[in-house]
Amino acid sequence: MKKFEYKTLEFQADDSKFTKSMSVESNEIETILNDLGEEGWELVNSVDYVVNGFTTKVILFFKKEK
Template sequence: MANYEYKVIEVKPGGFWGTILEPEKIETSLNALATEGWELVNSIDINGASYGQTSKVMFIFKRLREF
């Protein structure tokens, strides 16, 4: 049976209203993790209390654990 390790990355929107996500920066981060062997398995949009705005996005990764 394969053993995995997991990593969770949190990205918070920026800008005055907290509504700006920068896809280019996220893509760069995702590609950097991929070169380290991390595979993106899920992403979760966490909504804030006001008007359903995104308060953060959680990215969940896994990779084979090395012994």
């Protein structure tokens, strides 16, 4: 039987309540995702939290086989 381990990665929006951009640059996110992929992590889902029409945080869920 296959066994998996799981990891979460959370990105918070900037401190400003009215911002529409995340505090992490897209090329930085790409680098993080590529590094995790090299370690065998697979992105399986993401959830964004929206307050008053603005994204406040995004959580990415990864898994890899043990």
